[in-house]
Amino acid sequence: MLFACIRRPASTLIFSHFRNMSSASLPPSSIPIFTTVAEYREWRRRAFVENKSVGFVPTMGALHEGHLTLVRRSLQENDLTVLSIFVNPAQFAPHEDLATYPRTLERDLEVLTEQQVADRQPSAVFLPTVKEMYPSGINQDVSQQKGTFVEVKGYGEQMEGKSRPMFFRGVATVVTKLFNAVEPTNAYFGQKDIQQALLLRRMVTDLLLSHPSPDHLHIVPTARDATDNLALSSRNAYLSPEGRKVAPALYASLQAAENCWSAGGSKRECVDAAAGIIQQWVDQIEEQGWAVKLKLDYVDMNDAGDFEVVGDEVVQTEKGGEVVILSGAVYVDQTRLIDNILLGSVDKVTR
Numbered sequence: 001m002l003f004a005c006i007r008r009p010a011s012t013l014i015f016s017h018f019r020n021m022s023s024a025s026l027p028p029s030s031i032p033i034f035t036t037v038a039e040y041r042e043w044r045r046r047a048f049v050e051n052k053s054v055g056f057v058p059t060m061g062a063l064h065e066g067h068l069t070l071v072r073r074s075l076q077e078n079d080l081t082v083l084s085i086f087v088n089p090a091q092f093a094p095h096e097d098l099a100t101y102p103r104t105l106e107r108d109l110e111v112l113t114e115q116q117v118a119d120r121q122p123s124a125v126f127l128p129t130v131k132e133m134y135p136s137g138i139n140q141d142v143s144q145q146k147g148t149f150v151e152v153k154g155y156g157e158q159m160e161g162k163s164r165p166m167f168f169r170g171v172a173t174v175v176t177k178l179f180n181a182v183e184p185t186n187a188y189f190g191q192k193d194i195q196q197a198l199l200l201r202r203m204v205t206d207l208l209l210s211h212p213s214p215d216h217l218h219i220v221p222t223a224r225d226a227t228d229n230l231a232l233s234s235r236n237a238y239l240s241p242e243g244r245k246v247a248p249a250l251y252a253s254l255q256a257a258e259n260c261w262s263a264g265g266s267k268r269e270c271v272d273a274a275a276g277i278i279q280q281w282v283d284q285i286e287e288q289g290w291a292v293k294l295k296l297d298y299v300d301m302n303d304a305g306d307f308e309v310v311g312d313e314v315v316q317t318e319k320g321g322e323v324v325i326l327s328g329a330v331y332v333d334q335t336r337l338i339d340n341i342l343l344g345s346v347d348k349v350t351r
């Protein structure tokens with residue numbers, strides 16, 4: 001997750017994005033697009049009757065190869081594949097980038113049409129309005145909100161939750177709504193947003209959801225730029241050319257921490273090694289006079305089961321078969337980039 005800290009006035013009720021989207025204003029597409037839950041449900045009912053499995057890929061649009069990896073995995077494993085595009089106001093703090101979040105609907109529909117695995121192509125796009133998803137409106141200021149929200153206590157405060165305190169409440173709320181509407185057999189999330197994916201699996205378990213069941217919520221490895229390993233992300237579009245050049249520093253720093261951990265270093269030593277790599281980049285930026293600012297937000301290790309922070313003196317052998325999330329975030333100018341590496345028996349988590 002990353003965001004440009006663009007200040008905008010504290011919002012009131014938000015209906016602006018896609019507010020007036022009627023089927024007449026939609027770009028042409030060979031894939032059926034549903035903008036209302038009622039229309040979608042008719043389509044979904046037929047899939048139930050025909051006993052067809054439905055794979056679901058929730059997104060905020062501005063599709064890139066990372067999203068398409070999830071789509072192709074769904075095409076492989078399901079009779080039908082639905083992708084949603086919804087920029088969810090409830091997961092953006094009032095000072096974050098809701099207004100400027102990249103919206104590229106026409107291109108998104110084009111690239112989706114090009115996806116094919118065996119004889120399967122995406123079956124439907126769910127493109128609800130804000131009014132459809134929040135019938136009583138939604139205020140980005142949490143203190144002003146009324147109505148029903150979903151909170152996964154104890155899982156949304158660490159890592160990303162420290163910088164974005166209300167983020168996971170917004171995500172859990174909208175994904176509950178999306179799951180209720182779409183009723184997927186399988187759902188696919190990216191490892192790039194590992195805390196989000198694991199928190200949602202916790203939520204599905206705790207709320208006894210069956211569509212999807214916890215075993216059917218899949219986490220797919222992060223798709224990266226082939227040349228420099230930068231994790232693909234919609235908000236990479238915010239980076240200047242110089243910002244793009246330094247953005248791979250985050251993954252390089254996580255790799256240094258991973259090597260340190262494998263070599264028997266303590267959590268503290270490994271996290272410091274990661275911070276050292278970022279500092280080397282900061283020094284290089286200064287020496288070269290590049291017009292970009294790089295700043296470490298955090299690097300840490302957390303248990304993948306309960307998200308507890310790993311103690312400073314802990315070493316790899318003490319964690320046995322447990323999976324540890326090595327995650328971090330940096331600011332490249334005003335854009336916040338995140339990434340992570342899973343340490344340990346990754347298959348226990350990703351499936």
Ligand SMILES: Nc1ncnc2c1ncn2[C@@H]1O[C@H](COP(=O)(O)OP(=O)(O)OP(=O)(O)O)[C@@H](O)[C@H]1O
Pocket residue numbers: 001002058059060061065066067069070188189190191192193220221222223224231232233234235236
């Ligand atoms: N590089 C990637 N590899 C695999 N999955 C990804 C990647 N990037 C995003 N996803 C997944 O795609 C889904 C939709 O994410 P979203 O639309 O927010 O895109 P994003 O690139 O993560 O955007 P942002 O820049 O806002 O974080 C999420 O499950 C997310 O984890």
Ligand SMILES: CC(C)(CO)[C@@H](O)C(=O)[O-]
Pocket residue numbers: 058059060086088091171174175193196
């Ligand atoms: C899961 C999600 C679609 C909820 O808005 C969003 O957080 C995302 O795209 O990762």
Ligand code: BAL
Pocket residue numbers: 001002060091193
């Ligand atoms: N990919 C996570 C969505 C967000 O950052 O808002």
